[in-house]
Amino acid sequence: MRQIIAFLSKAKRYNKSLTLVIVLLITACSPEPRVLFTVTDTDFSKGYRMHEQQVTIDDMALFHGHLCDGLVVGALAMEQVMKQMYPNEAIDRTNLRVVSAPSPCLTDVAIYLTGGRYQFNTFYVDDNPGGIYIVQRIDDGRTFRVGMKPGVKPSEIDSLGALAVQRKLSPEELDYLKALEDDFTEFLLQSDAVELFDVEALPDFQWQPHLRGDFLKTDVLNK
Numbered sequence: 095m096r097q098i099i100a101f102l103s104k105a106k107r108y109n110k111s112l113t114l115v116i117v118l119l120i121t122a123c124s125p126e127p128r129v130l131f132t133v134t135d136t137d138f139s140k141g142y143r144m145h146e147q148q149v150t151i152d153d154m155a156l157f158h159g160h161l162c163d164g165l166v167v168g169a170l171a172m173e174q175v176m177k178q179m180y181p182n183e184a185i186d187r188t189n190l191r192v193v194s195a196p197s198p199c200l201t202d203v204a205i206y207l208t209g210g211r212y213q214f215n216t217f218y219v220d221d222n223p224g225g226i227y228i229v230q231r232i233d234d235g236r237t238f239r240v241g242m243k244p245g246v247k248p249s250e251i252d253s254l255g256a257l258a259v260q261r262k263l264s265p266e267e268l269d270y271l272k273a274l275e276d277d278f279t280e281f282l283l284q285s286d287a288v289e290l291f292d293v294e295a296l297p298d299f300q301w302q303p304h305l306r307g308d309f310l311k312t313d314v315l316n317k
C-alpha cells in the first residue's frame with residue numbers, strides 16, 4: 095500500500111485526473127466485507143460494556159487458522175441468528191451463551207462471535223444440537239436454533255470429508271476436496287444466507303452443559 099501511495103503522489107504531479115481514476119479503481123476493488131459483524135464488549139479488564147468494534151470473516155480466519163467452508167457456514171448461520179437476537183444493533187458478547195455442533199470450524203466461530211466460553215458456563219459442544227448452533231441471550235432467555243437447509247451442502251464434500259477423517263485420501267484427492275470446499279465457500283459468500291439456513295425459536299430450551307474432551311479435531315488429522 096505504501097508503494098501505491100508513493101506512486102500516486104508522483105503521478106499526481108503529472109496528471110491529476112489519472113490519479114483520481116486510480117483512486118476510484120482502488121476504492122471500487124475494496125468492497126465492504128461480505129460477512130461483517132458489529133459487536134460490543136467491555137472497554138477494559140474491569141470495564142463497562144461500551145467498546146464497539148467490527149469483525150469480519152477474515153478476523154475469524156486468523157483466529158481459526160484458515161478460511162474454509164465450515165467457517166463461512168458458521169458465520170452465516172450466526173448472522174441469521176443475530177438478526178433475531180440483536181436486530182439492527184451490535185451483538186453483545188457479554189450476554190450470550192451458545193451450544194455448538196462439534197466441528198472445529200463451527201466451534202471457533204461460535205466462541206468468537208458470542209463471547210461464550212466453556213470455563214464460564216457460556217459454551218458447550220453437543221454431538222447433535224439439532225442443527226449448527228443453539229444461541230441464548232442471558233438477560234431475557236430468548237433462544238434460537240439455526241441449521242442449514244437440506245441439500246445446500248454438496249454431498250460429495252461430506253462423503254470425501256468422512257474418508258479424509260479416516261486418513262484414506264491421497265494428496266491428490268485431498269486437493270480435490272479442498273477445491274470442492276473452496277467452490278462451496280464461494281457459493282456461500284455469493285448467496286442470500288436467508289435461503290440457506292433455518293432459524294427457529296426454542297422457548298423451552300434447557301441449558302445443560304457437559305464437558306467432553308474427546309471430539310476429533312478434524313482439521314489437523316492430515317497435517
Ligand SMILES: [Zn+2]
Pocket residue numbers: 158160161162163164165198199313
Ligand atoms: Zn476450518
